[in-house]
Amino acid sequence: MNRLIVGVALGALALSACNKSKNSDTTTVERNVLIDNGAAAATTASAADQAFVEAAAASNMVEIESSKLALTKATLPSIRTYAQMMIDDHGKASTDLAAAAAGAGATVPTALPADQQTKLDALGKLSGAAFDKQYLADQKAGHVATLAKLKDYGASAPAGGLKDFANATAPVVQKHLDTLEKIK
Incomplete structure (x- = not known):
């Protein structure tokens, strides 16, 4: 039973980490796009x-x-x-x-x-x-x-x-x- 609880806990952590990583990547990409677009618009x-x-x-x-x-x-x-x-x-x-x-x-x-x-x-x-x-x-x-x-x-x-x-x-x-x- 302890193994089952540990397995479920590890699975939940893994899913949480994947979701957090995905959100972080998306935020970084969005931030880079905003910076790139802002720089391009400001410089001619x-x-x-x-x-x-x-x-x-x-x-x-x-x-x-x-x-x-x-x-x-x-x-x-x-x-x-x-x-x-x-x-x-x-x-x-x-x-x-x-x-x-x-x-x-x-x-x-x-x-x-x-x-x-x-x-x-x-x-x-x-x-x-x-x-x-x-x-x-x-x-x-x-x-x-x-x-x-x-x-x-x-x-x-x-x-x-x-x-x-x-x-x-x-x-x-x-x-x-x-x-x-x-x-x-």
């Missing part, structure tokens, strides 16, 4: 912030996609090594940008602008030394332009996650340019 990106996010996202996307091509098409091992660094570093930058953009209420695009997609498509049609030469030229031009945008935005933007992103990313882009100079 300025035109300058949105333009910066779009430019930075496009830069990351083109670097990643062109470097994926370089992993298979480049003739020099140093270019393939550089390409992997681009994929890794710009992948991280994309993640960091998304977090900073969300905090600023900016939208991160998921597709390349048409002009950059056209250049990427043209690069994909090249092979051998012609691919190597164009990839390196595109990398240099892209990184010079991106570095200028990061420095300008970092110097003029109001304090916040996007400014922090720009200032933290600029030295990485400079490292990419320095590495490019060493590829022969």
Whole structure:
């Protein structure tokens, strides 16, 4: 009989715990939704912030996609090594940008602008030394332009996650340019 009472008591505790856990989860989810909705409603990106996010996202996307091509098409091992660094570093930058953009209420695009997609498509049609030469030229031009945008935005933007992103990313882009100079 004592075993029966203990068994019933344990069963009741288990059901109570399940119900409490379910209610806690629901409350947490509801609270998170309210916080997320409130934050989204309260924060809207300025035109300058949105333009910066779009430019930075496009830069990351083109670097990643062109470097994926370089992993298979480049003739020099140093270019393939550089390409992997681009994929890794710009992948991280994309993640960091998304977090900073969300905090600023900016939208991160998921597709390349048409002009950059056209250049990427043209690069994909090249092979051998012609691919190597164009990839390196595109990398240099892209990184010079991106570095200028990061420095300008970092110097003029109001304090916040996007400014922090720009200032933290600029030295990485400079490292990419320095590495490019060493590829022969």
